[in-house]
Amino acid sequence: MLEDFDQFMEDAGIDAFVCEGNAFEVSDIVWLTGFRSTDSVTYFKNIHDKGIVATGFKTYDRVQKESFIKEFHDLxxxxxxxxxEKKRAYENPDVIYEDILKTxxxxxxxxxPDHLPARVLVAIQQLGYDVKVVPKLLKKARAxxxxxxxxxxxxxxxxxxxxIGRIVExxxxxxxxxxxxxxVDGEPLTVGRVKLALEHYLLDQGAESAEDAIVAVGAKAFDWHYLGKPEDVLKAHVPIIIDVFPRLKYERYVADVTRTIVKGSVSEPVQKMFDAVYDALVxxxxxxxxxxxxxxxxxxxFETLKRHGYDSSRLNIDAVDGMTHGLGHGIGLDVHEEPSMYRYEDYFTKGNVMAIEPGVYLKGVGGVRIENDYAVSSxxxxxxxxxxxDIIHV
Known part of the structure; x- marks a missing residue:
């Protein structure tokens, strides 16, 4: 959380922190400032002091009204x-940062951060300042x-x-x-039609796709990140995986939800997969x-899946079916954040928000995955x- 940022700065051994970008390309800017704009701004903070936002012209007027930051630097x-002088600010970061840092x-x-543009990093260094790249600082703070x-x-x-409920209907x-x-309406129900409908439904809810949704039909879902081709046709009696990870248009935060849907009869192998995945989720x-x-x-x-007779890459690095991906990931302003489920020796903390997504995949059959989002508490x-x-059979 932002309240812990000074401690993270202290742990990183830095006296100040600089970040640059716009809210639609650099999610850290939203988290640090609350300012949502396509215009780039600079965030600066001395340790144990309040952060400031530096920008100019009309953006300076806007950021004072829209950011939760209360101190500003007019560029x-x-x-x-x-x-x-017929020069561009973008091409002269030394002039910009000399003004900010001297002040x-x-x-x-x-x-x-490690995503700071190289032109800015070099400019600050050429101004004579000691710079330390701290790639994990914001990741830890945002976790x-x-x-x-x-x-x-x-x-x-x-x-x-x-x-997703509208697609189920x-x-x-x-x-x-x-x-x-x-x-549907006399035409094959294709992945392209489903994804277009998803976009419309999400827009109705004030959201938009963070990335391309996954709509994988039948055996093709054995590849657990197969996105689905527009011409793929949805089929009865086979599992259909729909994995959607949209972003709220204004707030910019994401969710990540997966459901596996079967229309018609559920085969015995698929029912066993459903039972195992649901037990693993619980x-x-x-x-x-x-x-x-x-x-x-x-x-x-993974031990639950093993009891159901399914392999996993966590228990068997050479596994080719069963559960061959990680259990989940943190979410927030980005669809993949800390904590990572691959940090085996780390511990969860109150306030972590996790997408948990157990799944089982069998060649020639496809896959079953259930994914929900959870906030960790005491x-x-x-x-x-x-x-x-969680289990959808229509």
């Missing part, structure tokens, strides 16, 4: 000087969410489950045509709480994606 005079910097070492952030992610989850209302193809969540070791939660999942894990059944 308008510098921008005007550069314009008079505000009081320490000796400046920390920067723990505030109650207000959790509420926003819950809102994103509601948008996501609502949109579309599949339920479809008819079964030639070769078990699903048909076991994982029962183990998830503040202070829980990450690998203990992993093992709760008493366990609060489910944030609640408005959709």
């Amino acid at each position: 308008t005079p510098i921008y005007k000087d550069l314009i008079r 505000h910097f009081t320490g000796s070492i400046i920390g920067v 723990t969410k505030s109650p207000s952030e959790i509420d926003i992610i819950k809102k994103a989850g509601k948008s996501t489950t609502s949109a 579309m599949i339920k209302d479809s008819t079964i045509g030639t070769n078990n193809s699903l048909v 076991s994982s969540i029962d183990s998830l709480s503040d202070g829980a070791k990450i690998d203990d939660v992993n093992m709760a999942c 008493s366990g894990a609060e489910r944030l994606t609640v408005d959709l059944e």
Whole structure:
């Protein structure tokens, strides 16, 4: 959380921190400033002091009204000087940062994220400042969410489950045509149609796709990140994996939800997969709480799948079927954040928000995956994606 940022700076051994970008390309800017704009701004903070936002012209007026930051640095005079000299601010970061740092910097070492543009990093160094790249600083700070952030992610989850629910209704209302193809309004129900409908439903909920959703039909879902081709036709009697990870358009936070849907009859192998994956989900969540070791939660999942007769890459590095991906990941302003489920020796902390996604995949059959989002608390894990059944058979 932002409240812990000074401690993270101290642990990183830096006296100040600089970040640059716009909210639509650099999610750290949203987290650090609350300012949502396509215009780039600079965030600067001395340790144990309040952060400032530096920008100019109309953006300076806007950021004062829209950012939760209360201290600002007006770059308008510098921008005007550069314009008079027929120079671009983008190509002269030394001039910009000399003005900012001479005015505000009081320490000796400046920390920067690993995504800071190289032109800015070089400019600060050429001005004579000691710079330390701290790639994990913001990742660690952002891993723990505030109650207000959790509420926003819950809102994103509601948008996501609502949109998937509309697709479930579309599949339920479809008819079964030639070769078990699903048909809606006289036309095959294709992955392209489903994804377009998802986009419309998400927009209705104030969200948009963070990346391309996964709609994988039948045996093709054995490749657990197969996106689905627009021309793929949804089929009856086989599992259909729909994995959606949209972003709220204004707040910029994401959710990540997966459901596996079967229309028609469920084969015995697929039913066994459903049973195993659901049990693995329950076991994982029962183990998830503040202070829980990450690998203990992993093992709760993989040992459950093993009892059901399924392999996993965690227990067998050479596994080719079963569960061949990780159990989940943190979410927030980005769809993949800390904590990572691959940090086996680390521990969960109250305020972590996790997408937990057990799945089983069999060649020639396809896959079954269930994914929900959870906020870690001292008493366990609060489910944030609640408005959709885990197992869907229509």
